[in-house]
Amino acid sequence: MEVVVIGGAGHVGLPFGLVVADQGHQVVAYDTDASAVEKVLDGSMPFLENGASELLAKVLEAGTFSASVDPAVVSDADVVVVVIGTPVDEHLNPDPSVVLDALIDLTDRFRPNQMVILRSTVFPGVTRRVEAWFADHHPGIDVAFCPERIAEGFALTEIVSLPQLVGARTAEVSDRVVAFFETLGVQSIRVLPEEAELAKLFTNTWRYIKFAAANQFWMMANEFGVDFEQVRSAITTDYPRAADMPGAGFAAGPCLFKDTMQLAAFSGNSFALGNAAMMINEGLPLYLIERIEATHDLSDMTVGILGMAFKSDIDDNRSSLSYKLRKLLLFRAEHVLCSDPYVVDDRLVSQHRVLEEADLVVIATPHSVYRELDFQQPVVDLWNLTDQGVLI
Ligand SMILES: NC(=O)c1ccc[n+]([C@@H]2O[C@H](COP(=O)([O-])OP(=O)(O)OC[C@H]3O[C@@H](n4cnc5c(N)ncnc54)[C@H](O)[C@@H]3O)[C@@H](O)[C@H]2O)c1
Incomplete structure (x- = not known):
């Protein structure tokens, strides 16, 4: 499959993209941080992560992994994974709009039948809002919330060894997402999006x-x-x-x-x-x-x-x-x-x-x-x- 990871040069997005590329999918890490993208394309990790430098070299060499600052890459994807940062502000307030805003910015890039997997840690209720936005603007795109649970430093082993929570609204969406994670050899636990968020x-x-x-x-x-x-x-x-x-x-x-x-x-x-x-x-x-x-x-x-x-x-x-x-x-x-x-x-x-x-x-x-x-x-x-x- 063609997989685009939005936030793909970040601490969570990059290791995930590398693992997916290593399983033979065609991965593009899309990120707004031009210097991190440049580093990745040069074959160097923007941060320390055990084993990631070697894996980056391997998937670049194999031609299954690339990185880009061009949002047009989103149109080529079968699977769009969203792993941008979701910080609280200086008053400790979360921003429940940050993930949806990033998707709205890309509205011209989506195409029918894509599968969008939210992987950032989100404020409860965000997945439902994202589902509603896609239903209004791009009907036919499936949305699921599948949180990342790795600990930094152990990402490469944990991405493929921890069970994946798959938060999906319907059995059809759940089946589609579970099938994707099966290609990574990952066991899924099926729940509703709100259950996965909590x-x-x-x-x-x-x-x-x-x-x-x-x-x-x-x-x-x-x-x-x-x-x-x-x-x-x-x-x-x-x-x-x-x-x-x-x-x-x-x-x-x-x-x-x-x-x-x-x-x-x-x-x-x-x-x-x-x-x-x-x-x-x-x-x-x-x-x-x-x-x-x-x-x-x-x-x-x-x-x-x-x-x-x-x-x-x-x-x-x-x-x-x-x-x-x-x-x-x-x-x-x-x-x-x-x-x-x-x-x-x-x-x-x-x-x-x-x-x-x-x-x-x-x-x-x-x-x-x-x-x-x-x-x-x-x-x-x-x-x-x-x-x-x-x-x-
Ligand atoms: N760091 C961890 O150990 C960890 C573990 C599990 C879950 N998470 C969650 O994963 C998410 C990402 O965390 P992180 O530590 O990887 O953050 P990060 O800041 O390292 O990475 C986020 C990346 O997203 C990029 N980005 C931001 N807005 C973008 C946009 N609109 N389009 C494209 N790229 C964009 C940034 O440039 C950055 O490279 C957060 O929700 C976090 O809570 C983090």
Whole structure:
């Protein structure tokens, strides 16, 4: 099949397009970001994703994958996949129109019998609005909502191993979409579009709340002078009912917080549990600093931050709490030096300089390489990479 991925040079769209192309479909990544498209066409990934550079080279060589900024490519597609970003704004409001607006911009490009698969995480009710728009303007085009559930860094393996939620209104549309995912070797779970919309938001929010619970437990243990990691290890060892209790740490990135806020807006801003999770997770950098200040006068210290990505072993710094930590420290410490082995950012310095000059180091992102470091100064290590416990 001919497949066009709208948002196809993004963190979710590009790995998906590569996997689809690797299965022999003819894929075009359509994206408005000209520099990302150019990079992809040159054979280089615009961001880190395990195994993706090799797969990009392979499908470019095979001629099954291409990228374009030309919206005309949409007309050639049998399957149109939409994976553009769906962020909340600076007031934490979702924009329920962003996906439909992108489709309206392309209205001259659609043709009968195409299948449109929405893959962005959307505000509940968006799929119904998209279905209604197509019914009015392009009758005969099938629409389904099939959320992406991968974790960045693991996309290539997870796209083909996780079951796919297929949210479709009728059995006919569902059959057509399921048949497409079967060509990728992916098992489908059939639901209604609204069920799939909630399933995606509940998935991310559930994870965000679990991290918040762990973070609050960590704060309680800390206040009591107890190492939370000792407690967690005691709880989870050979005890399956608590085996999924996460450790403490920054819960950040472009999805979990945003989708919890989408759900809060959806529930008329009465989502007490979601808002509480937000307060705890977003409050962690300040709590951390206050704990450090209990024993250190930061005003004449150089503080080093190791890790600016939002999670380990990737280069994505979107909505990373390391930057919130940096901002807070800039106001309190004499100097702040930040470093990351993967993130590209002019404000960062080398890891060597951080280790040489900092009076105290905070490990803000648990990149695996930090396990090997020798520190000459005190280290604040919420992740227990240094195996010294997490009591701060
Ligand atoms: N990042 C993740 O781990 C992840 C996981 C699951 C789901 N999601 C969801 O997937 C969606 C995309 O997230 P992402 O992280 O890939 O975002 P991203 O910003 O990395 O990618 C989105 C891409 O869409 C392009 N784009 C925006 N508007 C466009 C338009 N009108 N036409 C063509 N291209 C356009 C952008 O240039 C960008 O390259 C979001 O809804 C997100 O919530 C993300």
